[in-house]
Amino acid sequence: MSEAVGTNKGGLLLGLVIGGAVGAVASLLFAPKAGSELREDLSNTYRTLNDKTSKLASTVGQKTQEIVSSVCETTQDIAATASEKAKDIVSTVSEKSQEIGSKASDVIDKAKESKQLVAESLQAATSNSSHGSNNNQH
Template structure:
């Protein structure tokens, strides 16, 4: 968001600076009223055109940045899902192996108990 705010501030500063500079140049130039009004109207048109161009450029760059962020976010979400699935599978296989080990331990314990019973008879 910081880059968007800087871009917006730059655009506002450029527009305001252009307006102030154009107005100062026109007002301090030694011209008749008709010439001055004509120059002011022309300057306003130029500033308006430049503002539209800058707004279009900022809009295009913002859309490109948003698309890049969206693509990167989608990739990261996919990687996170893959990693989570891998962790779940690892835990399940570990749990299954632990269960098999417990069954084997129980079988060994019952066989040992049977052997003790047979020896005790």
């Protein structure tokens, strides 16, 4: 909102300067004066306008530099924050990946152990049933 107010003030100031210049030139041209007086008044008005325009241009240049500096600083701050957040995310993802890998490895080891236990149980059951059927036949 302050940028809009600043822009409106600059436009108003420029309008006042141009309006003043047009009014001054018109009053000089329509005033009953001798040619040399008219030329001197026009010359003075031109110098005044030139000075005001130079000051206005200088002010606009300074404000522009301030805005550019502010935007640059803000952009650098945003970039630094984004970089830090990205590093945090990468670190978190890496930690979670390691945790998941470790848990997956544990699950795989337990599955292998369970498979081994089931195989041993089946083998024992098969052995027992074949021994039991042999005992029934004798």
